[in-house]
Amino acid sequence: xxxxxxxxxxxxxxxxxxxxxxxxxxxxxxxxxxxxxxxxxxxxxxxxxxxxxxxxx
Amino acid sequence: xxxxxxxxxxxxxxxxxxxxxxxxxxxxxxxxxxxxxxxxxxxxxxxxxxxxxxxxxxxxxxxxxxxxxxxxxxxxxxxxxxxxxxxxxxxxxxxxxxxxxxxxxxxxxxxxxxxxxxxxxxxxxxxxxxxxxxxxxxxxxxxxxxxxxxxxxxxxxxxxxxxxxxxxxxxxxxxxxxxxxxxxxxxxxxxxxxxxxxxxxxxxxxxxxxxxxxxxxxxxxxxxxxxxxxxxxxxxxxxxxxxxxxxxxxxxxxxxxxxxxxxxxxxxxxxxxxxxxxxxxxxxxxxxxxxxxxxxxxxxxxxxxxxxxxxxxxxxxxxxxxxxxxxxxxxxxxxxxxxxxxxxxxxxxxxxxxxxxxxxxxxxxxxxxxxxxxxxxxxxxxxxxxxxxxxxxxxxxxxxxxxxxxxxxxxxxxxxxxxxxxxxxxxxxxxxxxxxxxxxxxxxxxxxxxxxxxxxxxxxxxxxxxxxxxxxxxxxxxxxxxxxxxxxxxxxxxxxxxxxxxxxxxxxxxxxxxxxxxxxxxxxxxxxxxxxxxxxxxxxxxxxxxxxxxxxxxxxxxxxxxxxxxxxxxxxxxxxxxxxxxxxxxxxxxxxxxxxxxxxxxxxxxxxxxxxxxxxxxxxxxxxxxxxxxxxxxxxxxxxxxxxxxxxxxxxxxxxxxxxxxxxxxxxxxxxxxxxxxxxxxxxxxxxxxxxxxxxxxxxxxxxxxxxxxxxxxxxxxxxxxxxxxxxxxxxxxxxxxxxxxxxxxxxxxxxxxxxxxxxxxxx
Numbered sequence: 089x090x091x092x093x094x095x096x097x098x099x100x101x102x103x104x105x106x107x108x109x110x111x112x113x114x115x116x117x118x119x120x121x122x123x124x125x126x127x128x129x130x131x132x133x134x135x136x137x138x139x140x141x142x143x144x145x
Numbered sequence: 146x147x148x149x150x151x152x153x154x155x156x157x158x159x160x161x162x163x164x165x166x167x168x169x170x171x172x173x174x175x176x177x178x179x180x181x182x183x184x185x186x187x188x189x190x191x192x193x194x195x196x197x198x199x200x201x202x203x204x205x206x207x208x209x210x211x212x213x214x215x216x217x218x219x220x221x222x223x224x225x226x227x228x229x230x231x232x233x234x235x236x237x238x239x240x241x242x243x244x245x246x247x248x249x250x251x252x253x254x255x256x257x258x259x260x261x262x263x264x265x266x267x268x269x270x271x272x273x274x275x276x277x278x279x280x281x282x283x284x285x286x287x288x289x290x291x292x293x294x295x296x297x298x299x300x301x302x303x304x305x306x307x308x309x310x311x312x313x314x315x316x317x318x319x320x321x322x323x324x325x326x327x328x329x330x331x332x333x334x335x336x337x338x339x340x341x342x343x344x345x346x347x348x349x350x351x352x353x354x355x356x357x358x359x360x361x362x363x364x365x366x367x368x369x370x371x372x373x374x375x376x377x378x379x380x381x382x383x384x385x386x387x388x389x390x391x392x393x394x395x396x397x398x399x400x401x402x403x404x405x406x407x408x409x410x411x412x413x414x415x416x417x418x419x420x421x422x423x424x425x426x427x428x429x430x431x432x433x434x435x436x437x438x439x440x441x442x443x444x445x446x447x448x449x450x451x452x453x454x455x456x457x458x459x460x461x462x463x464x465x466x467x468x469x470x471x472x473x474x475x476x477x478x479x480x481x482x483x484x485x486x487x488x489x490x491x492x493x494x495x496x497x498x499x500x501x502x503x504x505x506x507x508x509x510x511x512x513x514x515x516x517x518x519x520x521x522x523x524x525x526x527x528x529x530x531x532x533x534x535x536x537x538x539x540x541x542x543x544x545x546x547x548x549x550x551x552x553x554x555x556x557x558x559x560x561x562x563x564x565x566x567x568x569x570x571x572x573x574x575x576x577x578x579x580x581x582x583x584x585x586x587x588x589x590x591x592x593x594x595x596x597x598x599x600x601x602x603x604x605x606x607x608x609x610x611x612x613x614x615x616x617x618x619x620x621x622x623x624x625x626x627x628x629x630x631x632x633x634x635x636x637x638x639x640x641x642x643x644x645x646x647x648x649x650x651x652x653x654x655x656x657x658x659x660x661x662x663x664x665x666x667x668x669x670x671x672x673x674x675x676x677x678x679x680x681x682x683x684x685x686x687x688x689x690x691x692x693x694x695x696x697x698x699x700x701x702x703x704x705x706x707x708x709x710x711x712x713x714x715x716x717x718x719x720x721x722x723x724x725x726x727x728x729x730x731x732x733x734x735x736x737x738x739x740x741x742x743x744x745x746x747x748x749x750x751x752x753x754x755x756x757x758x759x760x761x762x763x764x765x766x767x768x769x770x771x772x773x774x775x776x777x778x779x780x781x782x783x784x785x786x787x788x789x790x791x792x793x794x795x796x797x798x799x800x801x802x803x804x805x806x807x808x809x810x811x812x813x814x815x816x817x818x819x820x821x822x823x824x825x826x827x828x829x830x831x832x833x834x835x836x837x838x839x840x841x842x843x844x845x846x847x848x849x850x851x852x853x854x855x856x857x858x859x860x861x862x863x864x865x866x867x868x869x870x871x872x873x874x875x876x877x878x879x880x881x882x883x884x885x886x887x888x889x890x891x892x893x894x895x896x897x898x899x900x901x902x903x904x905x906x907x908x909x
Contacts, residue, residue, distance in 0.1 A: 092312075093319050100297060100323065107293040114285045123235040127212040128219065 181419030181430040182252040203241045204265035288393045291335040294327040295386035305379045321373045328382040336389045354530040361568025368561040384880045391888045399577035408595040440498045444489045453505040454496035461494045463487035468800045537567040544871035562875045566866030571887040575855030578895040583848045586903045591831035599827045603845040605792045612797035613750035616815045625658040629721010643688045689714040732836035734763045739839040749774045780804035844906045851898040862887035
């Protein structure tokens with residue numbers, strides 16, 4: 089078997105993997121809102137409800 | 146107060162996140178406003194999902210505007226127990242909330258949202274609009290698949306392009322079969338929209354642009370299959386995938402809209418969902434569609450009156466600003482007939498319904514057939530595509546006929562080559578890219594179009610109709626004149642001293658008019674009778690201001706607008722009255738002059754003709770004015786113009802213009818704030834940008850030229866391709882270069898030409 093056929097097959101499979109990733113991303117709604125995730129990642133995750141003395145409070 | 150709530154729950158980070166969060170505190174009087182949310186039927190209509198322990202709902206909140214909003218709204222679970230998660234979609238200005246109905250009620254959540262300044266827009270209309278999201282996703286998927294196939298097929302075709310001889314036949318065959326495999330999802334999934342649209346068009350005996358596209362795609366696919374299976378050539382699958390990829394990008398460009406804006410609102414999205422009906426001294430919440438004639442309803446502060454009704458309580462002050470654009474509240478007394486759509490300001494009132502909701506003065510407008518008419522509008526590209534398709538088929542047949550006599554083996558070759566080369570890819574990209582760019586530019590100038598085809602409709606406008614109140618006038622600023630005998634400065638001071646004690650909008654308007662006049666200190670026995678007037682004894686004179694009835698003046702009923710007239714009486718002398726009317730937008734007369742050269746202008750007003758004298762100098766002699774226009778009359782006026790062959794652009798702001806906005810070829814809703822209510826329309830324009838209207842219109846008209854030149858460019862490419870195709874000289878490489886090249890040229894030209902136009906019109 090010609091080695092080029094193996095190479096082409098592999099490249100198509102790899103590319104197909106990226107296509108699948110893209111399809112998954114669209115289906116899971118990642119392109120529905122392109123703004124809030126960029127902000128959301130900056131929020132602190134504070135699960136504990138500890139009272140903190142705020143200077144303004 | 147927001148701070149208090151946040152502080153209690155340790156959410157003070159909110160204030161650190163952004164220094165100017167710009168939250169507005171709305172009044173806290175929500176006790177009864179959302180009572181209808183306890184009605185089970187209404188809940189079921191609003192909830193996306195409901196079970197015993199978990200309910201899901203999506204609220205549309207127009208006031209979401211910054212990153213702090215996202216932060217706050219996504220931490221609702223800390224503000225109220227029972228809220229499980231909340232998630233914001235910033236682009237659509239929506240928040241989806243999951244909550245436990247056993248712990249927290251829907252009403253509590255809405256009240257909480259309203260208290261922190263995010264009052265959701267609740268109506269049954271927006272409960273069912275999530276389907277456009279799905280369509281958008283499908284387009285993304287189609288583009289992804291087409292792009293993937295395009296790239297890979299092209300890469301695999303490189304040996305063919307370069308005439309590379311070193312490949313075995315077995316490898317070559319393998320590559321072409323892979324290409325077929327890759328092209329299958331493109332043809333059957335990505336391009337499926339074009340097939341179905343072409344089919345639908347043909348069913349209605351109508352050739353749209355998707356017909357020649359479909360012909361081209363089918364010709365490409367069939368010929369490629371034939372060549373590959375008979376091993377007579379490599380086929381044109383790369384061109385096929387590229388073609389569909391570019392077409393879909395054009396479609397995506399065309400489908401972009403302002404998702405957070407609503408262009409479809411009718412009275413249902415404005416009226417409340419439910420209202421308190423009083424029966425045997427008990428009040429229950431019922432949906433407004435279930436109200437019958439004779440029902441007694443309670444309308445509380447800030448609530449909308451849902452149907453034409455008779456006032457049972459002593460007095461009411463109704464704010465019709467959403468309906469007419471008029472800012473002043475109107476006083477009504479017991480027994481008065483009150484039209485639906487007004488907002489009660491002040492204490493709770495009782496009303497007796499006289500007409501069902503769908504039959505009332507305002508809402509029956511929506512029964513008009515204008516709201517059921519499908520817009521039969523033929524876009525430029527579809528007008529062309531008819532001739533285009535016929536000409537292409539003709540050329541294909543002629544060349545096939547020619548080869549029949551000269552060299553019969555070329556027949557199929559040249560016939561399919563013509564169809565392939567003529568596929569109107571570049572042609573169909575011209576419109577979306579030109580108008581899509583134009584729409585973006587107008588959007589940055591605060592004119593938000595619903596769809597790019599609104600621009601096409603603007604090309605043919607011959608007549609512009611303005612609503613007066615709220616459109617030509619600015620509702621907040623009033624213009625004041627005094628009619629009657631000249632007031633001495635002493636008398637002016639008396640009046641100003643009186644109004645200084647009142648916070649009524651009319652009093653404030655008068656005070657503002659004379660703002661540099663001295664005020665007397667001794668005001669004795671000051672009385673303000675709501676809805677009627679003021680009186681006090683100042684400097685030993687009895688000063689009275691108010692309605693004609695209040696001061697006992699004889700009123701000439703023929704041209705009276707009581708709401709904006711304030712009579713003045715000093716001792717026993719009626720001095721005259723203040724005429725208070727809204728002021729016209731600055732720059733209006735310049736705008737009218739510019740528009741007047743190319744359009745027929747008219748003004749429709751729900752008010753009486755007293756403004757004509759003020760409108761005449763602005764509009765000149767050639768414009769038409771119509772006063773005392775009811776909503777249906779406005780609609781009929783537009784229909785009349787259309788019957789005369791005019792294409793009408795209507796500008797209005799209130800619900801009473803809704804019929805006219807719908808009937809006109811293009812309806813612009815004028816608003817001071819895009820989050821505020823706007824009736825169904827084709828575009829939303831900011832009030833203060835209205836005076837730029839002439840520039841926007843001329844920009845829109847010029848964009849037609851860009852499209853025509855783009856068409857010429859793509860026809861040129863088609864001509865070159867065709868002249869080669871009929872001589873049966875076309876090769877896969879040539880097709881693979883020509884198609885993307887023509888598309889890219891057209892897209893680049895359209896984009897740059899529109900930007901240049903915008904620069905010339907000073908829009909960027």
